[in-house]
Amino acid sequence: MFSKSKINDPAPKADAPATPAAESAIPAAPAKASDFKSAPKAKPPASVLSSDLHITGNLKTTGDIQVEGTIEGDIRAHLLTVGETATIKGEVIADDVVVNGRIVGRVRGLKVRLTSTARVEGDIIHKTIAIESGAHFEGSVQRQDDPLTGGKTAAPVAAPQAAPAAAKAGS
Template identity: 60%
Template sequence: MFSKTRVTEPGPRTQPTPEPTEAPRSFDTTYDVPASPAAPRTRTAPSVMSSDLTVTGNIKTQGDIQIEGTVEGDIRAHQLIVGESATIRGEIVAEEVVVNGRVIGRVRGLKVRLTATARVEGDIIHKTIAIESGAHFEGSVQRQEDPLANGPTPKLAPPVATKSPEAE
């Protein structure tokens, strides 16, 4: 009525024969991947500008950049890291800005961080900011909900001199 199954049968067990495997595939990266506007942006390694390089002119990128040299112009990027040996004379606009070196000009970013070795001479417009102990900063700090907006940043009006009653 009942029959024994192979699992419960005593005796030598046979090993299943391994299936033939495919030859290893090469990592061919020449295939085309259709770009989809809804596809998330893949993070790539940042572009690095070495300390012996000087750029006169503006730099614009959709990606990340690390500056170790000198830039005489404006920089627009997704993420910008200003290295300790770097000097930037111009406006910086990026979602995330980390300053380790020297910046002479306005900094606009969603997240701005000045490390202990930072030297900034100019205004900072930010959504969030962190200034480490030891950083040197001369300028004004202004929080905005969208500091990356292209509109001009309003300047504060200079103080108006008023006559005091004692001066008459």
């Protein structure tokens, strides 16, 4: 019934209609950097060594490698995929090894898979292995719980300790 004129209204009343909407738009507490979870980092694609590439030397990465060319040297990687046209002459050490092409040398892997087009000449030391029908393999197969180390760390530690004792005995 009764209404006041807008000229006489104090300033806070002009903000009154906006207050409910403003309260719903304001967060309860300021956001911290730790409140936001970062999105998982996308896995980078495998490094591809093309079929016209010939490498002489060792390769070492914590990532993934797809070989289509020729490598004369050792390879250490997380996932190694040997393409059908690829040839590797050297030792291969990887968590996962998928062989479609040719390897001449020792293969060490947690998971080793020889496809039907694989040609491997050398020993395979693995935790798990799969060999498809048609794969060509010449060598021995040995299962180990930790094939990536292969007991290499125990021998160098024992040799330096024995050498000083032999030197003292001969003096």
